[in-house]
Amino acid sequence: MSTAFREATPDDLAALRDLEREASLAALGHVFPPERYPFPDDAVLARWSLVLDDPSVSVLVAPAPEHGTLIVLAAYDDTTLRHLAVHPAHWGNGLASTAIEAVLRALELRGCTTASLWCLEENHRARRLYEHLGWRPAPERREAPWPPHPTEMRYTRAVGPST
Numbered sequence: 001m002s003t004a005f006r007e008a009t010p011d012d013l014a015a016l017r018d019l020e021r022e023a024s025l026a027a028l029g030h031v032f033p034p035e036r037y038p039f040p041d042d043a044v045l046a047r048w049s050l051v052l053d054d055p056s057v058s059v060l061v062a063p064a065p066e067h068g069t070l071i072v073l074a075a076y077d078d079t080t081l082r083h084l085a086v087h088p089a090h091w092g093n094g095l096a097s098t099a100i101e102a103v104l105r106a107l108e109l110r111g112c113t114t115a116s117l118w119c120l121e122e123n124h125r126a127r128r129l130y131e132h133l134g135w136r137p138a139p140e141r142r143e144a145p146w147p148p149h150p151t152e153m154r155y156t157r158a159v160g161p162s163t
Contacts, residue, residue, distance in 0.1 A: 003072065003098050008052060008059035015070045016048045016061070017041060019085050026088035031122045031150050040146060051075055057082065060102060062095070074099040078110050081117040084126075096129055104159055112159050118152045120144060130155050 008016060021039045024032065032039075051057050059075040064087075072095040075083040081103050086095045107115050117135065119126050131137075135155040143149045 003062045005060040008061045017045045019070045023085040074103050076103045079112050107159050115159050116156045121151045121153050
């Protein structure tokens with residue numbers, strides 16, 4: 001699938017939140033049961049506003065050709081893939097892999113030699129993808145910021161010509 005990424009703008013705030021909500025509800029309902037932990041729309045919208053205002057972070061997005069809503073997002077800084085989401089209707093089409101490849105190319109241009117990311121331990125679909133793409137679990141663990149505060153684990157991957 002050919003994907004045309006562009007940089008997100010403040011006009012994308014609601015769409016970023018909406019895409020994250022759709023992906024989270026589909027992938028993480030077992031971690032964040034929506035009847036107990038409703039998606040934190042306002043907090044996520046505020047976080048995206050901060051992310052877009054942060055000059056050290058780039059946010060790539062791709063809209064669906066047929067209706068213009070966002071179908072994939074990838075946010076990163078100089079060393080870290082900070083956010084990745086694909087709309088569930090587009091899972092299995094290679095969008096996540098394509099977004100990760102674009103981020104790794106950008107990190108290489110920034111001089112990064114080892115990239116990292118954080119992933120919920122219970123996000124099995126994402127973990128399978130990351131490991132398939134050469135990311136390796138690191139020993140670090142931390143508590144996620146959203147209730148019920150599940151455990152996140154760190155992954156790393158070499159960046160550059162030898163990868």
